[in-house]
Amino acid sequence: MFYQPGLTPHNLPHDPFKACVVPRPIGWISTISPPSSSTTDNGNPAHNLAPYSQFNNLTFDPPYVMFAANQTTTASRKDTVLNAEATGRFVWNLATYDLRDAVNASAEQVDYGVDEFERAGLEKEYSTVLGGGEGPHGDGERVPMVKESPIKFECVHYTTLRLPGNPPMGSVDVVVGRVVGVHIAEWALMDGKVDVRKTRPIARLGYYEYAVVEDTFEMRIPGDGLALAGLEGNAMANSAAGKGKVEEKAKEQLEQDPLNSGLSGVDGQVDKRQVSTDFGAGTKPGDVERLMFEALK
Numbered sequence: 170m171f172y173q174p175g176l177t178p179h180n181l182p183h184d185p186f187k188a189c190v191v192p193r194p195i196g197w198i199s200t201i202s203p204p205s206s207s208t209t210d211n212g213n214p215a216h217n218l219a220p221y222s223q224f225n226n227l228t229f230d231p232p233y234v235m236f237a238a239n240q241t242t243t244a245s246r247k248d249t250v251l252n253a254e255a256t257g258r259f260v261w262n263l264a265t266y267d268l269r270d271a272v273n274a275s276a277e278q279v280d281y282g283v284d285e286f287e288r289a290g291l292e293k294e295y296s297t298v299l300g301g302g303e304g305p306h307g308d309g310e311r312v313p314m315v316k317e318s319p320i321k322f323e324c325v326h327y328t329t330l331r332l333p334g335n336p337p338m339g340s341v342d343v344v345v346g347r348v349v350g351v352h353i354a355e356w357a358l359m360d361g362k363v364d365v366r367k368t369r370p371i372a373r374l375g376y377y378e379y380a381v382v383e384d385t386f387e388m389r390i391p392g393d394g395l396a397l398a399g400l401e402g403n404a405m406a407n408s409a410a411g412k413g414k415v416e417e418k419a420k421e422q423l424e425q426d427p428l429n430s431g432l433s434g435v436d437g438q439v440d441k442r443q444v445s446t447d448f449g450a451g452t453k454p455g456d457v458e459r460l461m462f463e464a465l466k
């Protein structure tokens with residue numbers, strides 16, 4: 170069969186599109202409302218939690234993740250997006266088989282300001298980098314995280330890309346965040362590796378179906394060891410490999426303009442698009458470049 174979305178019908182009883190892109194990892198995203206729109210009685214921020222299966226990592230050094238939030242059935246932008254943009258922060262929590270009912274419960278559309286942790290019967294723990302008092306992201310409020318979830322990423326909002334679509338739900342906010350803190354429960358590790366047999370992540374398939382990841386097989390790219398480091402997402406190996414190649418270029422750039430060096434890539438090319446980039450709330454232009462330069466020393 171063949172069809173052209175929006176032009177020719179697929180003639181199937183259900184739309185096959187999402188069932189073709191599987192399995193999709195679930196971005197179980199927690200956020201807080203900004204002080205200006207807080208709707209809780211005591212004036213504290215409201216705690217929000219929702220699953221987004223249009224989610225993935227984008228790169229690893231430094232790590233970025235994205236989630237894509239369609240508009241609501243009444244053509245409004247979703248609470249998670251509003252909060253992430255307004256506060257400059259969000260947390261990704263791993264959705265597991267054990268937590269599947271809570272994942273589902275947290276997807277219900279409720280009034281802005283309702284505590285979705287409480288509704289889903291979940292215990293909270295709090296971000297330690299975001300609002301933790303120290304470092305570039307230490308100011309502001311801490312973000313609640315799902316205590317029972319074995320893996321959590323603390324993220325700063327980097328940008329939102331808005332893609333136009335058909336009303337009411339078609340338009341989508343693609344939210345990109347830079348990961349500034351990674352929590353992994355000790356029990357989820359086996360021989361120094363995250364073990365999916367222990368964490369049992371769930372993923373979205375098509376229709377109303379899910380998969381649970383419990384089994385794995387291994388394959389390695391033939392040839393160059395550095396390509397394997399990329400496959401693994403090994404930031405230390407990437408920095409070490411880039412050291413010789415970009416060192417001179419990095420020093421030159423940093424001497425000329427320390428805050429906007431535009432340093433990027435293992436090939437030593439200066440990506441001017443990075444200059445004056447906004448790295449999200451609490452992150453100053455040049456922070457990423459400085460971190461990369463530290464790794465080069």
Ligand SMILES: Cc1cc2nc3c(=O)[nH]c(=O)nc-3n(C[C@H](O)[C@H](O)[C@H](O)COP(=O)(O)O)c2cc1C
Binds near residue numbers: 217239250273279373
């Ligand atoms: C497993 C799962 C995955 C979902 N993935 C998405 C998604 O990728 N994008 C989206 O817009 N909504 C998705 N939803 C629906 C949202 O979770 C739902 O609209 C939620 O109410 C949004 O909450 P918020 O307004 O607090 O952000 C998903 C729901 C479930 C159960």
